[in-house]
Structures are given as C-alpha cells and as structure tokens.
Amino acid sequence: MRRPNDIGGMPAGPVNPAGHEIEPWERLITALVSTVGPAAKKITTIDEFRRAREDLDKEFYDSLTYFELWAEGFVNLMEEKGVLKRSEVEARMAALRSRP
C-alpha cells in the first residue's frame, strides 16, 4: 500500500528550493518531539513518530507544511500513548487565540 509520504517517481510540480524563516512554533514542536523521544523521556521511538505522520489521511497530509505534519503526527501519537488528548490541545489553542 502506498502511504502519503511515499511519492517517489509520481507526477509532481517543480521543487522549490527557497529557504524560509523558521517560526517560533516550529522550534517548539521540534523541542517537544525531542523531549518525548529516545534521547530524553523515551515515550516514543523515531519510527513511531514517522509512522504517525504517514498515518494521516492523504488529502490532509498533502495540505500540510513540514512542521504542520510534525504537529499533527505528534498530537495523534501522544493521544495514542495516553499522554494528552487532541481535545485538550484544541481547547488550549482556542484559549490562546481568544487572549486579549
């Protein structure tokens, strides 16, 4: 079965090699992923994290940027492990958004 990451040789547009500014939340998700990973808390393996990203629905996967993929895979994997729930993350995001 072809998973959404496995697109080698498929028709696609040109690759845009331009760099971009790294946003603070992208640094944050990188730190969170490291914290639960094999070098720190050992809650997840890198293989599980990769699998969690590949488990995303193809249409959704294709709509996300690199670190958005990380964030979505991370939340699903943390829910799978019983560490937190997506609803808790969404409630916190809504609270932050409505801050004056």
Added chain:
Amino acid sequence: MSARFKPGDRVRIGDHNPPGHRRVPVYARGREGTIERICGEFANPEELAYGFDGLPKRPLYRVRIKQTDIWPEYKGSANDLLELEIYEHWLEPA
C-alpha cells in the same frame, strides 16, 4: 550476525504491498540489484513503528540498483546507480 547475502550477490526486492509502515519505497519494489555492503543488524523499524521491540535484529544491506532499471524513461547515464538500504526480510536471491 548471520547474514543471508554477501557483497556482490544479486538480489530482488520483494514486490509486496503490505499495509502499514514499511521501509521500502514503492518504486523500488520488485527491482533487482547487487549487494554493495552489509550495514550491520538493527531492530526492525517496521515493528518499532508500532511500539514493539523489533527483535530479533535484522541484517541491513546497501543495495545498488541501476537507475535505468528503476525508471524506464531515465535520461541520464546508463552507469548511474541508486543505493538503498534494505532489510533482509525484503530481499530474495535474484
């Protein structure tokens, strides 16, 4: 470590389509190549991906494939090669 293949052996990558996390890209499945080296043995990432320990460890090989054997319309040199690291359970003698 007991490895089934040695450098120089011709191998075929399994042409299977199992569900789940797999470490062989679809474009490489069913292709033939040559063992370039034995990389060592490692816990199986296809099982680690689901929370298992991935043991016993599996031999990992670097497999050298001609680009023209992968891409029928390849425009580069006929000598161009691709090297992929493939676990033993995906390989059979060619």
